[in-house]
Amino acid sequence: MFQQMNIQQNFPEYNIPGKQHHDFSPYESNGGSIVAIAGKGYAIIAADTRLSSGYSIHTRKQKKTFKLTDTTVLGSTGCWCDTLSLTSLLAYRMQSYVHTHQKTMSTNAIAQLISVMMYNKRFFPYYVSNVLAGLDEEGNGVVYSYDPIGHCEKTTYRAGGTAGALLQPVLDNQIGYKNQNLAEKPEITKEKAISIATDTFISASERDIYTGDSVVICIITKDGIEEKTVQLRKD
Amino acid sequence: MQGYNDGMSRPFWSNGPSPGQFYNFTGGDRSASQGFGPQNNFGAQRSSQPITTGTSVVGIKFDGGVMIAADALVSYGSVARFQDVKRVFKVNDQAILGTGGDFADFQSIQRSINDKMIDDICHDDTISLKPKSLYNWLTRILNNRRNKFEPLWLDMVVGGIENGEPFLGHVDLRGRSYEDDIIATGFGKHLALPIIREQIVEGRPFTQEEATNLIKKSMEVLFYRDCRALSRYYVAVCTAAGANVSEVQKVNQNWEVATVVRGYS
Amino acid sequence: MSSIGTGYDLSASQFSPDGRVFQIDYASKAVEKSGTVIALRGKDGVVLAVEKIVTSKLYEDDAATRVFTVDKNIGIAIAGLHADGRYIVDIARQEAQNYRSQWNANLDFEKGDRTIPLKILVERVSAYIHAYTLYSAVRPFGVTVIIASWNQEDGPQLYKIEPSGTYFGYLACASGKAKQQAKTEMEKLKLGDMTTEEIVKNAGKIIYQVHDELKDKDFRLELSIVGKETNGLYQMNPEKWLNMASEAGQAAKMDDDSDNDI
Numbered sequence: 001m002f003q004q005m006n007i008q009q010n011f012p013e014y015n016i017p018g019k020q021h022h023d024f025s026p027y028e029s030n031g032g033s034i035v036a037i038a039g040k041g042y043a044i045i046a047a048d049t050r051l052s053s054g055y056s057i058h059t060r061k062q063k064k065t066f067k068l069t070d071t072t073v074l075g076s077t078g079c080w081c082d083t084l085s086l087t088s089l090l091a092y093r094m095q096s097y098v099h100t101h102q103k104t105m106s107t108n109a110i111a112q113l114i115s116v117m118m119y120n121k122r123f124f125p126y127y128v129s130n131v132l133a134g135l136d137e138e139g140n141g142v143v144y145s146y147d148p149i150g151h152c153e154k155t156t157y158r159a160g161g162t163a164g165a166l167l168q169p170v171l172d173n174q175i176g177y178k179n180q181n182l183a184e185k186p187e188i189t190k191e192k193a194i195s196i197a198t199d200t201f202i203s204a205s206e207r208d209i210y211t212g213d214s215v216v217i218c219i220i221t222k223d224g225i226e227e228k229t230v231q232l233r234k235d
Numbered sequence: 236m237q238g239y240n241d242g243m244s245r246p247f248w249s250n251g252p253s254p255g256q257f258y259n260f261t262g263g264d265r266s267a268s269q270g271f272g273p274q275n276n277f278g279a280q281r282s283s284q285p286i287t288t289g290t291s292v293v294g295i296k297f298d299g300g301v302m303i304a305a306d307a308l309v310s311y312g313s314v315a316r317f318q319d320v321k322r323v324f325k326v327n328d329q330a331i332l333g334t335g336g337d338f339a340d341f342q343s344i345q346r347s348i349n350d351k352m353i354d355d356i357c358h359d360d361t362i363s364l365k366p367k368s369l370y371n372w373l374t375r376i377l378n379n380r381r382n383k384f385e386p387l388w389l390d391m392v393v394g395g396i397e398n399g400e401p402f403l404g405h406v407d408l409r410g411r412s413y414e415d416d417i418i419a420t421g422f423g424k425h426l427a428l429p430i431i432r433e434q435i436v437e438g439r440p441f442t443q444e445e446a447t448n449l450i451k452k453s454m455e456v457l458f459y460r461d462c463r464a465l466s467r468y469y470v471a472v473c474t475a476a477g478a479n480v481s482e483v484q485k486v487n488q489n490w491e492v493a494t495v496v497r498g499y500s
Numbered sequence: 501m502s503s504i505g506t507g508y509d510l511s512a513s514q515f516s517p518d519g520r521v522f523q524i525d526y527a528s529k530a531v532e533k534s535g536t537v538i539a540l541r542g543k544d545g546v547v548l549a550v551e552k553i554v555t556s557k558l559y560e561d562d563a564a565t566r567v568f569t570v571d572k573n574i575g576i577a578i579a580g581l582h583a584d585g586r587y588i589v590d591i592a593r594q595e596a597q598n599y600r601s602q603w604n605a606n607l608d609f610e611k612g613d614r615t616i617p618l619k620i621l622v623e624r625v626s627a628y629i630h631a632y633t634l635y636s637a638v639r640p641f642g643v644t645v646i647i648a649s650w651n652q653e654d655g656p657q658l659y660k661i662e663p664s665g666t667y668f669g670y671l672a673c674a675s676g677k678a679k680q681q682a683k684t685e686m687e688k689l690k691l692g693d694m695t696t697e698e699i700v701k702n703a704g705k706i707i708y709q710v711h712d713e714l715k716d717k718d719f720r721l722e723l724s725i726v727g728k729e730t731n732g733l734y735q736m737n738p739e740k741w742l743n744m745a746s747e748a749g750q751a752a753k754m755d756d757d758s759d760n761d762i
Contacts, residue, residue, distance in 0.1 A: 024283045026381050028409060051413055056424050058405070059415040081378055081411035124382070345607045350597050357569045357593055359736060 027127045028053050031210025032064050032077030033161035035200050036133040037175060037193040038141025044190070045133035045143075046197045046217040047075045047161070048232060052210055060213040060234065067225060068094060072107045072134035073218045074114070077161040078148070079127035086126050089117065107134035111144040111152060119150030129160040139222050163204035163211045170200055194219065198230050205232040285337035285388040287311050289322045290463040291423030292333040293453050294392040294403050295431060296416045297446035298439075300474035301394035301401040303333035304450045306457070307483060308465035315465065323471035325478040327352065330366040330395035331471040335420050336408065337388035344376070344387065366395025370404045370412065378410025390420040395473050416440070419453070422461040427453035443474075451484070458486045513636040523640055524633055527663035530642030531580040535719065536676040536710050537566065539577065539646045541658040541691065542699035545727020546648035548577040549703035549745065551676070551711050554718040567724040567736050571596040571615040573649050575724050575734040579676040580643035580663070588625065588645055595624045618649045622659040622667050630665025640664070644675040649734070650727045678710035685709060696729045697744065704745025705752040721746050 031052045036045040047064040050057060066074045066087050074090070076083040093113060097105050105113070111132055118126055130146040145158040157175045159167035172178040174196050177185045188196075197217060205212040212232045219226040288310050294303040305322035308315055323333040326348060334341045348369070355363045370393040380387050386408045393404045404414045417435075419427045431449050434441075441449070450470055457464045466486040472479060508514060509522030516522060535553040539546060550566045568576045568589045576592060578585030599616035606613040625645070633640045640663045650656045660675065661667040671691035674682035685706045694702070703723065711719050723742050726734040735741075 024381075024384065024386055026384065026386075026409065028411065030411065058424075059413045061415070062413050079409075079411075080413070081374075081381070081407075081409040084374065084410065084412060085378055342607055346601055349607065349613075350600065353571055353593075353597065353600075356572065359569060 026124075027079050028081075029078065029127075029162070029210075030058070030080035031162045031208075032062075033159065033163035033167065033201070033204055033208065033211045034064065034075035034077060034129065034131045035157075035159045035167060035171070035197045036075065036131045036143045036145075037157045037171070037188065037197060038133060038143045039156070039188050039190060039193060040140055041135075041221060042190040042193070043073075043133040043135060043141030043143065043220045044193050044197055044217060045073050045075050045131065045220070046201060046215050047077065048201060048205070048211045048213060048215045050211060050213040051080060055209075057213075063216055065216055065218050066090075067218070068110055069104045069107075069134075070224060071220060071222075072105075072110050072132065073220060073225065074110075075131045075133070075160070076128050078129050082126040082128050086117065086128060086130075090114065093117065107132070107136055107142055107144075110134070111142075111154070114144075114146065115150045115152040117150075118146060118148070122149050125149045129164060131158050131160045133218070133220060135220060135222065141220070159200070161211070163208040166208060167200045167204055170203070171196070190219065190221070194228070201230070201232060283384070283386060283388070285340075287316065287338045288388075288463070289320075289335045289338055289341075290461055291419060291421040291427065291457055292322065292335045292390065292392045293420075293423045293427045293431075293450060293457075294333060294394055294405075294418040295441060295446045295449060296394075296401045296403045297441040297443050299401070300396065300443060300472060301331070301403050302443075302446055302450060302470055302472045303331055303392050303394050304454060304468055304470040305333045305335065306454060306465040306468040308463065308467075309338045310463050313462075315463075318465060319467070319483070321469050321480060323469050323480055325471060325473075325480055326366075326369060326395075327363050328477040329397065329473065330364060330369050330393070331473045331478050331480075332369070332394070333392040333471065335390040340387040340389050341391075344373070344389070347376075365397050366393055366402045366404075367397050369393055369395075370402070370406065373406045374410045374412045376410075377406055377408060381409045392418050392420065394471070395478070396475055399475065401473075422457060422464070423453065426456050426460055430456060443472075451487075454484070455486045458488070511636040512633050512638065512640055521633060521664075524664045527580075527640040527642045531644045531663065531675060532677065532679070534579040534676040535566075535716070536674060536678040536682055536707065537577045537579040537644075537646060538672070538674040538682050538686070538703060538706055539648055539658050539660075539670070540672045540686070540689070540694070540699040540703050541648075541656045541670065542694040542696055542727070543692070544656060545650055545696040545699065545725060545729055546656045546658050547696070547699045547703045547741075547745075548575060548646060548648055548724045549707050550577055550579075550722040551678075551707045552720045552722050553716045554720055557718075561720070565722060567722050569734055569736060570621070570647070571600075571734075572613075573615055573651055573726055573732050573734050574618065574621065575648055575726055575736070577646045577648075577722075577724070578643050579646075581641070584641045585643040585645065588629065588641060588643060591628055592621060592625050592645075592647070595621055615649075615651075617654070618647060618657040618659060622647055622661065626661045626665045626667040629661055629663065633664055646673060646675065648726055650732055652732070656727060678712070681710045682706050696725070696727050696741075700725065700741050700745050701748035704747070704749035708746075708749030708753045709756060721749065 032048055034047045049061050051059045051062040064077050068074055094105055125148045127148055132144040136142045143155050143158050144152055146152050157171045159171055175188055201215040213234055214229055214231050217228045292305045303323050307319050309317040309320045326332050377387055388408050391406045395402050403418055405418045406412045417431050454468045458466050467483050470481040508516035512523040535551040537550045539548045566578050570576055570592045576589050596616045604614050629641050632638050645661050647659045658670050659667050660673045672686040707721055723745050724736040725741050
């Protein structure tokens with residue numbers, strides 16, 4: 001049997017040029033970036049609206065933020081079919097929480113649930129980059145970010161998705177004031193956060209072909225979730 | 236009732252005689268050990284690739300409806316094997332469907348859709364499959380199969396009218412899905428989409444006539460440049476008045492330029 | 501049935517010394533208590549008609565309906581235990597679907613795709629019902645089912661299956677309370693070459709005639725039809741035909757009543 005399995009390696013001429021060899025991969029990167037910033041009394045989360053694979057764009061208006069409750073929004077990018085599976089399963093799990101406990105889920109409960117759901121597929125992971133933003137029980141902003149197999153970290157700001165590595169250092173500098181030897185670190189206001197998030201996306205769309213078209217910014221406060229759209233490069 | 240592609244639902248009572256099998260009332264379950272493919276301790280290795288395939292599908296929303304077009308060819312590798320096959324379908328008066336990718340996989344799905352529609356008729360509540368439900372159902376079926384590493388190799392465009400609004404969505408072999416005003420699959424994504432997109436007038440949808448002409452133009456370009464395309468195509472149209480699939484349409488061909496090409500003879 | 505009891509009626513898996521399986525007889529009793537159901541086969545169609553006895557005004561109009569769709573051109577009417585009937589209908593639907601998935605190559609839903617031949621369906625459903633007369637762990641179904649269909653090749657078809665699992669093809673058949681009376685009426689007809697209009701009117705007449713106003717006060721006529729006139733589609737309570745049947749029925753009833761007055 002093992003000999004049979006090596007046939008193609010032993011006889012490379014059997015791989016005829018021109019014949020199409022399809023190898024099924026369950027994963028596909030569909031691109032997209034997320035930025036979330038939390039502060040006193042607010043949290044914002046932004047994601048672009050480009051859905052692509054390789055060099056082709058599927059649609060320019062795919063929202064990647066999911067309103068889970070009045071105080072919690074999930075941003076999810078990566079393999080889009082996994083995002084869809086994860087979010088619809090999440091909606092189901094959250095609904096059954098409502099039915100069993102007679103209350104909506106708190107942000108940290110959702111954060112935990114997502115972690116568990118992701119780890120449940122440890123050996124066939126959801127290939128997604130998740131960032132969860134919301135208000136905690138005191139009404140202050142929180143951000144949770146994940147790796148594809150369910151590791152969860154609580155932070156105050158995070159960039160994720162295809163331009164995540166591009167944007168995180170910008171946020172470290174602008175919001176975290178990292179390595180700046182400041183006497184005091186001024187608090188980031190909601191308006192400042194929105195403007196930084198917008199700017200990061202404008203910059204990301206310059207350098208990342210998987211980020212662009214437009215960015216949807218969700219602003220979460222105790223008064224509800226406000227949504228803003230800013231146009232980005234479309235090439 | 237349980238359909239072949241409906242891996243998620245379980246039969247209501249699975250202890251008695253079952254349809255399509257010999258009634259084996261007192262005995263155990265004899266069907267458990269049956270199955271396809273080689274089975275040993277190392278598991279079975281399957282290859283997964285499309286065999287008989289359809290190429291691009293193009294869908295456009297217009298004022299008051301949606302239309303989906305695909306040519307009449309189902310290829311066998313590079314052989315233009317089946318040359319008069321409808322790849323666009325009317326599901327019911329409110330939903331239409333276009334399909335690319337493996338045609339056998341599609342026929343399997345089509346059987347399940349037909350079964351679902353019979354179920355709807357039997358329920359006798361005048362409710363029938365709506366485009367968004369069909370779209371979401373396909374998403375789950377395809378995603379479920381890719382999770383088993385046995386994908387249904389399909390690229391499908393679902394269209395229709397729901398709550399008076401046109402609907403157009405795309406689902407692929409992984410269950411990846413999105414909605415848009417214009418959708419094209421395969422080569423159509425590269426060749427037809429830009430042509431259609433250029434004609435968008437900001438602030439208003441296409442008229443039905445404009446959409447028809449754009450489909451015509453798209454199928455023409457695809458015929459010229461996609462080796463797996465054919466000069467004959469079908470269009471499915473869905474409006475509030477109902478759905479129907481056109482007679483076969485022919486692409487405008489002009490090969491006059493061939494006489495001035497030099498250097499090949 | 502002089503030998504009621506005597507210990508041989510407790511199990512469907514045991515004969516009595518005089519060669520009966522009492523559980524089956526009792527199942528038939530359940531059918532005899534049911535409102536009448538009749539079916540007439542005409543030249544190019546079949547009609548099923550049900551005398552649905554309304555035991556309380558509190559029910560909705562469509563409660564406890566006794567005609568069902570099995571496939572596009574196949575329908576069932578039941579007499580007997582309602583829940584048993586629903587279950588048999590479900591079995592029939594599964595059989596029809598299973599036949600489609602195995603044998604129906606034509607996938608075009610709009611065009612005349614081939615549904616399960618009625619003979620095959622009846623054979624399988626009756627085998628199922630029969631299986632429930634063989635074992636001590638189960639009881640037979642307390643229903644008689646009447647199955648009808650029409651298609652271009654085979655024309656109109658009509659079968660009836662009893663709780664024992666026996667089945668026959670019919671020109672016209674009846675089951676339930678007024679089975680005998682209905683059969684007498686049906687024997688007067690020139691069955692087999694009547695038009696759809698004629699069988700519908702006659703079905704309406706018979707149901708209204710055999711309804712016993714003294715024992716059961718209120719009833720509702722349920723009628724379904726399949727044939728050339730319906731483009732080969734099975735239709736339940738189609739307005740046009742239902743009205744035609746109930747008008748014919750009411751007219752016949754008036755005639756009968758005035759006859760009695762004289």
